[in-house]
Amino acid sequence: EDQVTQSPEALRLQEGESSSLNCSYTVSGLRGLFWYRQDPGKGPEFLFTLYSAGEEKEKERLKATLTKKESFLHITAPKPEDSATYLCAVQALSGGSYIPTFGRGTSLIVHP
């Protein structure tokens, strides 16, 4: 069964304290790995798509990387407005269709 596991479940940082979130996956036929940000009571907001091991993408203070078994979301010098739940999802082949599977997310709180 395809699985996506995110760690840690929750993370508290001081403003400016860099850290990384992990997303490990066990799927076959990976089509893409996605990172989303979700604020409370709102829909997930797309951040990045990664397709192959070694790929990296950056956006402001965020950098996503991908290996064959996991992805990291690095947050450099975070600010309080980076506080949110970060979701990882994989789109992989299942029963002849590409099915998206989401992890449970990492809840990030950045204190000023």
Added chain:
Amino acid sequence: DSGVTQTPKHLITATGQRVTLRCSPRSGDLSVYWYQQSLDQGLQFLIQYYNGEERAKGNILERFSAQQFPDLHSELNLSSLELGDSALYFCASSVEGGTSGGLSTDTQYFGPGTRLTVL
């Protein structure tokens, strides 16, 4: 604002009832996805439609059904509602069909969600 709209924002109903959730995708997007998000299950994929046809099915209960209309808006029908169906229901849309070098470019854009409460 993602460009995806969902109505209603909130819905309160009783067990055994039937409700319909509506989603309008971003302009130009042909694919619509439905998700259920609850505290204990996280974000679960339910079903995908592409240009009016069912494309993929996830953990959707038989009491639930969906359709996509010619104008590409979609409806999710939930019947014989149970307390456990209380959740946030999200719709997402994507172009679904754009590829580059064989790789998928179907980024999903999520709507604001419908919060369903079953009493």
